[in-house]
Amino acid sequence: MLRETGSAQAALADASFQELCRRAYRFMLLARLAEDKLASLYRAGKIHGGVFLGRGQEALSVAGAMALRPGDIYAPLIRDAAGRLAFGEPLIDLFRTYLGSRLGPMRGRDGNVHRGDPRRGYLAMISHLGAMIAVVNGALFARRYRGQTGVVGLASLGDGGTSTGAFHEGINQAAVERLPLVLVIANNQYAYSTPTSRQFACKDLADKAPGYGVEAHRVDGTDLLACLTCLHEAVSRARAGGGPQLVVAQLLRLSGHGEHDDGAYMDPRLRELPLGRDCLPLAEKQLLQRGYVTTEELHRWRSEAQQTVESTAARVQQEPAPDPLLEDWCALSCRDMAEAPHGWESLAPGAKPGALV
Amino acid sequence: MSITYLEAIRAAQARALAEDPRVFIYGQDVGAFGGAFKATKNLAREFPGRVIDAPISEDAIVGFAVGAAIEGLRPIVEMQFADFSSVAFNQIVNQAATLYWRTGVPCPIVIRLPSGGTSGSGPFHSQSLEAVYAHFPGLVVVTPATVEDAYSLLLESVALDDPVIFCEHKFLYYHLKADSLPTEALPLGKARIAREGRDLTVVAYSAMVHEALAAAEELQAEGWELEVVDLRSVKPLDTDTVMASVARTGRLLCVGEAWPWGGVTAEVVARVVSEGLSLLDAPPQRLNAKDTPIPYHPNLWAAHRPTARTIAVAARQLLQL
Numbered sequence: 001m002l003r004e005t006g007s008a009q010a011a012l013a014d015a016s017f018q019e020l021c022r023r024a025y026r027f028m029l030l031a032r033l034a035e036d037k038l039a040s041l042y043r044a045g046k047i048h049g050g051v052f053l054g055r056g057q058e059a060l061s062v063a064g065a066m067a068l069r070p071g072d073i074y075a076p077l078i079r080d081a082a083g084r085l086a087f088g089e090p091l092i093d094l095f096r097t098y099l100g101s102r103l104g105p106m107r108g109r110d111g112n113v114h115r116g117d118p119r120r121g122y123l124a125m126i127s128h129l130g131a132m133i134a135v136v137n138g139a140l141f142a143r144r145y146r147g148q149t150g151v152v153g154l155a156s157l158g159d160g161g162t163s164t165g166a167f168h169e170g171i172n173q174a175a176v177e178r179l180p181l182v183l184v185i186a187n188n189q190y191a192y193s194t195p196t197s198r199q200f201a202c203k204d205l206a207d208k209a210p211g212y213g214v215e216a217h218r219v220d221g222t223d224l225l226a227c228l229t230c231l232h233e234a235v236s237r238a239r240a241g242g243g244p245q246l247v248v249a250q251l252l253r254l255s256g257h258g259e260h261d262d263g264a265y266m267d268p269r270l271r272e273l274p275l276g277r278d279c280l281p282l283a284e285k286q287l288l289q290r291g292y293v294t295t296e297e298l299h300r301w302r303s304e305a306q307q308t309v310e311s312t313a314a315r316v317q318q319e320p321a322p323d324p325l326l327e328d329w330c331a332l333s334c335r336d337m338a339e340a341p342h343g344w345e346s347l348a349p350g351a352k353p354g355a356l357v
Numbered sequence: 358m359s360i361t362y363l364e365a366i367r368a369a370q371a372r373a374l375a376e377d378p379r380v381f382i383y384g385q386d387v388g389a390f391g392g393a394f395k396a397t398k399n400l401a402r403e404f405p406g407r408v409i410d411a412p413i414s415e416d417a418i419v420g421f422a423v424g425a426a427i428e429g430l431r432p433i434v435e436m437q438f439a440d441f442s443s444v445a446f447n448q449i450v451n452q453a454a455t456l457y458w459r460t461g462v463p464c465p466i467v468i469r470l471p472s473g474g475t476s477g478s479g480p481f482h483s484q485s486l487e488a489v490y491a492h493f494p495g496l497v498v499v500t501p502a503t504v505e506d507a508y509s510l511l512l513e514s515v516a517l518d519d520p521v522i523f524c525e526h527k528f529l530y531y532h533l534k535a536d537s538l539p540t541e542a543l544p545l546g547k548a549r550i551a552r553e554g555r556d557l558t559v560v561a562y563s564a565m566v567h568e569a570l571a572a573a574e575e576l577q578a579e580g581w582e583l584e585v586v587d588l589r590s591v592k593p594l595d596t597d598t599v600m601a602s603v604a605r606t607g608r609l610l611c612v613g614e615a616w617p618w619g620g621v622t623a624e625v626v627a628r629v630v631s632e633g634l635s636l637l638d639a640p641p642q643r644l645n646a647k648d649t650p651i652p653y654h655p656n657l658w659a660a661h662r663p664t665a666r667t668i669a670v671a672a673r674q675l676l677q678l
Binding site: 105106109110114116117118119123124126127128131132133134135136137138139140141142143145146165166169170172173176330331332333334336337338339340342 | 381406411412414416417418419420421422423424425426427428429430432447448451452454455456457458459460462463494495497517518519545546592593594596628631632
């Protein structure tokens with residue numbers, strides 16, 4: 001059942017593959033530059049809470065989202081800025097959510113990587129790892145229930161997330177229901193500070209797939225062309241009725257867990273391995289070698305992307321913050337089911353109980 | 358013809374399935390087997406493809422329901438026992454309960470929890486978890502005490518656009534009977550005066566309503582008139598009806614089958630004291646289960662939870678204060 005993927009030869013014959021690679025690279029680049037900007041805003045103290053980068057994981061992330069079609073379900077995780085952009089998230093939503101703009105999709109109620117547009121199949125992750133898999137399953141079930149075929153749902157996870165009960169329950173559930181789920185594991189060698197040796201004892205995470213009756217794919221997560229080919233194949237098989245697909249990519253987290261973390265615990269020798277390569281310059285090299293782009297184009301794209309990032313960040317920094325006085329402080333959509341505030345809870349936000357005395 | 362509390366739950370689900378094509382049922386053994394308590398008996402046959410057996414994966418069951426709800430369906434999840442919902446705790450309190458507030462997308466799911474103690478069920482098939490779920494914003498927690506409410510509140514829960522924890526009491530499943538299904542009902546969120554009285558208010562919900570009514574009957578022989586308030590839902594909690602009752606009686610006893618620390622009875626007392634201290638002629642009292650896991654043996658079990666007898670004892674003491 002295991003599918004070794006890594007060769008892009010078959011797909012290379014297709015002229016549209018060139019265009020796919022060019023678009024994919026531009027999303028990777030935009031994500032990288034946007035996240036570099038986030039890191040600098042973080043260092044400048046402009047961001048509340050943490051900043052979590054997908055540096056080194058852009059190729060895998062973008063490949064997953066680009067294998068999807070409009071109408072598919074997408075459940076990205078913390079290191080998926082590139083995939084989010086490729087799935088159609090406006091860049092401004094990234095900055096608005098990190099900076100807590102009132103105009104953002106989460107309105108300051110949730111931040112950083114916790115953003116989405118569930119009505120359009122773009123699920124907003126919770127922090128608990130593995131928890132989005134079953135949600136994708138349910139969304140896929142709903143599509144099938146309504147008679148809609150040819151839909152795929154893709155969920156992202158890391159090596160650490162595979163240790164959760166939710167991962168086991170979710171992938172097993174997808175297999176039992178034979179749902180078109182593509183579960184992409186970015187094995188970036190660390191879950192926060194914990195190396196894979198303290199996370200699992202199997203030789204390869206892809207080996208878990210047959211135990212669930214699920215097809216497995218292995219891919220070099222640093223290689224954009226390999227990722228595009230592999231994810232295209234996995235998504236196609238799910239779409240064609242092949243049941244859930246588990247994709248396991250080898251790569252390295254090229255940052256700390258978040259920007260508060262320098263990753264000093266990471267083994268420097270990993271950087272010397274093929275999995276330690278930075279996917280972005282590697283993709284540039286691949287695209288140039290194949291004649292898919294020119295050096296001039298790369299320069300122009302970078303400068304355009306940089307300008308977009310700077311102007312978007314500048315615009316969002318001018319936007320209004322959420323106002324507690326304008327909040328309805330109601331967690332229910334049915335307002336008549338919400339309890340009236342009682343006691344001193346009814347005080348205006350920001351007021352001190354002492355004001356009554 | 359008479360109908361039991363359990364049959365009312367089955368009938369409500371049958372009606373929801375019949376009237377709304379978005380409704381489906383998902384849970385362990387709910388399909389051809391009809392559920393551990395037969396609350397979905399024959400429904401899989403009557404509604405093919407809409408009553409679906411799940412693997413023993415409570416977390417994934419609720420996550421699945423949330424995903425289906427996002428896509429516009431209205432899932433009813435049957436937990437085999439309320440106790441096992443702790444395995445789904447993350448999906449309930451972090452996924453389902455936060456979805457609307459975070460994203461603006463409502464989460465219309467109903468999670469049925471066969472709740473409460475029955476003799477011989479022990480620590481892991483007897484729990485009452487309404488207080489745990491009521492603690493979390495974004496959830497509605499319903500606790501029907503009557504056949505009529507089991508039916509009408511379940512239908513109302515399915516129609517609601519928010520996640521509902523539906524605590525149905527196993528002790529009432531077979532014993533409690535009504536002549537027919539209701540044609541009209543109090544709305545969800547309104548408490549009910551189950552018995553009128555002038556001397557003392559007993560606030561209860563779920564199976565404890567019947568224990569309270571039996572205690573009221575016992576005290577009537579002694580000349581006391583107990584008023585029994587059935588909360589029907591613990592969240593929203595109908596504080597107005599409770600306060601109005603306390604204003605009439607001046608005395609408050611709150612009874613819950615759940616554990617004593619915090620919880621529904623503590624919440625009721627806190628609200629009455631902070632907003633209606635002057636209405637009280639005596640310190641308000643609470644009666645809950647003992648602060649241990651729920652015992653197996655009938656002798657221990659009967660002594661663990663409040664009963665008509667202990668409610669009567671507590672009421673007599675409170676009436677002397």
